[in-house]
Amino acid sequence: MSRVLIIGAGGVAAVTIKKCARLPELFDEIYLASRTVSKCEALQQEVGIDRVKGVFAVDADHASEVVKVINQVKPDLVINLALPYQDLAIMDASLETGVHYLDTANYEPKDVAKFEYSWQWAYQEKFEKAGLTALLGSGFDPGVTNVYTAYAAKHYFDEIHYLDIVDCNGGDHGQAFATNFNPEINIREITQRGRFFEHGEWKETDPLSVREDLDYQNIGVRASYLMFHEELESIVKHFPTLKRARFWMTFGDAYLTHLKVLEGIGMTSIEPIDFQGQKIVPLEFLKAVLPNPGSLADGYTGMTCIGTYITGIKDGKEKTIFIYNNCDHAACFAEVGAQAVSYTTGVPAMIGASLMLNGKWKKPGVWNMEQFDPDPFMDMLNQHGLPWHVLECDKSPFSQ
Numbered sequence: 001m002s003r004v005l006i007i008g009a010g011g012v013a014a015v016t017i018k019k020c021a022r023l024p025e026l027f028d029e030i031y032l033a034s035r036t037v038s039k040c041e042a043l044q045q046e047v048g049i050d051r052v053k054g055v056f057a058v059d060a061d062h063a064s065e066v067v068k069v070i071n072q073v074k075p076d077l078v079i080n081l082a083l084p085y086q087d088l089a090i091m092d093a094s095l096e097t098g099v100h101y102l103d104t105a106n107y108e109p110k111d112v113a114k115f116e117y118s119w120q121w122a123y124q125e126k127f128e129k130a131g132l133t134a135l136l137g138s139g140f141d142p143g144v145t146n147v148y149t150a151y152a153a154k155h156y157f158d159e160i161h162y163l164d165i166v167d168c169n170g171g172d173h174g175q176a177f178a179t180n181f182n183p184e185i186n187i188r189e190i191t192q193r194g195r196f197f198e199h200g201e202w203k204e205t206d207p208l209s210v211r212e213d214l215d216y217q218n219i220g221v222r223a224s225y226l227m228f229h230e231e232l233e234s235i236v237k238h239f240p241t242l243k244r245a246r247f248w249m250t251f252g253d254a255y256l257t258h259l260k261v262l263e264g265i266g267m268t269s270i271e272p273i274d275f276q277g278q279k280i281v282p283l284e285f286l287k288a289v290l291p292n293p294g295s296l297a298d299g300y301t302g303m304t305c306i307g308t309y310i311t312g313i314k315d316g317k318e319k320t321i322f323i324y325n326n327c328d329h330a331a332c333f334a335e336v337g338a339q340a341v342s343y344t345t346g347v348p349a350m351i352g353a354s355l356m357l358n359g360k361w362k363k364p365g366v367w368n369m370e371q372f373d374p375d376p377f378m379d380m381l382n383q384h385g386l387p388w389h390v391l392e393c394d395k396s397p398f399s400q
């Protein structure tokens with residue numbers, strides 16, 4: 001019998017909770033806590049009070065508040081689906097109360113747009129000594145892309161050398177400009193300098209300055225831009241044979257034009273400004289005027305295609321494979337009332353939690369997804385709405 005506490009009640013949490021609720025043999029008691037308790041109540045109504053046993057208001061910026069909720073619920077596992085700013089406070093609370101931990105995005109300090117694993121990896125010894133498991137980045141990217149890499153290394157190669165993760169949202173939500181997950185986190189990520197790993201060192205590029213036109217399965221050719229994404233950091237550490245690792249995301253011209261204008265006029269800044277006698281952060285204000293990502297789901301058409309190209313050596317010969325998933329926005333809406341970006345994150349969070357609860361992915365310490373056996377995770381992706389495919393490629397599709 002397992003009891004889980006989910007923290008956060010946004011787009012991703014709404015998918016995870018619905019998926020967990022369908023597996024009573026693993027998630028027999030589900031509790032939900034978030035800053036705004038009315039959002040938790042709405043989800044409880046939707047999913048059913050028999051499955052979501054209790055809801056709580058919590059400010060997860062403070063470990064002491066999370067500890068209070070954990071002590072009331074006494075869960076086996078905390079699933080952190082709030083924002084990256086809360087990761088450390090929730091990890092501290094998990095340690096204090098002796099509860100396992102899972103998240104989907106690595107820690108980022110609110111006042112510096114910088115995300116890296118150093119802060120969370122520093123908890124390794126504490127979790128190990130406490131006999132607790134912390135699973136980091138159980139979304140799609142990071143998450144499934146790490147598992148794809150581990151699966152390829154295990155089943156397709158003797159040694160992997162080149163990795164390119166590609167993330168295409170080929171969908172149309174009909175809005176002039178909107179982000180598909182938390183706008184503040186999304187825009188902070190996209191506007192950073194690009195970074196990739198080559199021959200043992202990290203190299204930087206100007207933001208979105210390197211482009212490849214790539215052909216995505218069931219979508220077509222899309223402009224794809226080199227960016228830094230957090231899974232690169234853990235994957236190059238855990239697969240030291242990699243000579244190069246890069247991440248690419250697609251953006252349309254209209255999206256980039258809006259972003260350029262917003263940046264140009266200072267609306268993406270995280271530096272507080274004075275506004276009518278009050279301090280406000282322009283990016284937080286922008287978040288308030290942009291559509292709520294969850295609201296995009298109704299009427300969203302098209303698909304995402306996220307995958308990993310891997311080139312390496314098998315039996316002395318070089319080869320390239322592409323492992324990917326297509327996820328259809330409208331099908332996600334029909335199934336759980338969400339769009340595909342929330343769905344592709346929320347389902348892997350449920351799968352990571354399942355494997356922790358059934359003991360297949362349980363080991364004291366702090367772990368990235370690629371450090372566990374990929375096979376049970378890959379099986380569950382096929383069973384729970386994110387089927388994957390492996391293409392053997394004649395050659396790598398990248399021109400650089």
Ligand SMILES: NC(=O)c1ccc[n+]([C@@H]2O[C@H](COP(=O)([O-])OP(=O)(O)OC[C@H]3O[C@@H](n4cnc5c(N)ncnc54)[C@H](O)[C@@H]3O)[C@@H](O)[C@H]2O)c1
Nearest residue numbers: 008009010011012035060082083105139140141142181182
């Ligand atoms: N790995 C991936 O593939 C991937 C992809 C998309 C999003 N994500 C991550 O998923 C997480 C959730 O994204 P989302 O789109 O659902 O965001 P969202 O903004 O829709 O939801 C976040 C939720 O957290 C709550 N929250 C915020 N601050 C809080 C606090 N201090 N205390 C308690 N609750 C708080 C909000 O009220 C909201 O309910 C984010 O960390 C995001 O970075 C990961």
Ligand SMILES: N[C@@H](CCCCN[C@@H](CCC(=O)O)C(=O)O)C(=O)O
Nearest residue numbers: 141167169179180250251252255341
């Ligand atoms: N899985 C991604 C989700 C973000 C997709 C971002 N692409 C933009 C492109 C929009 C456009 O070109 O119109 C999007 O918001 O979908 C992640 O991990 O960050």
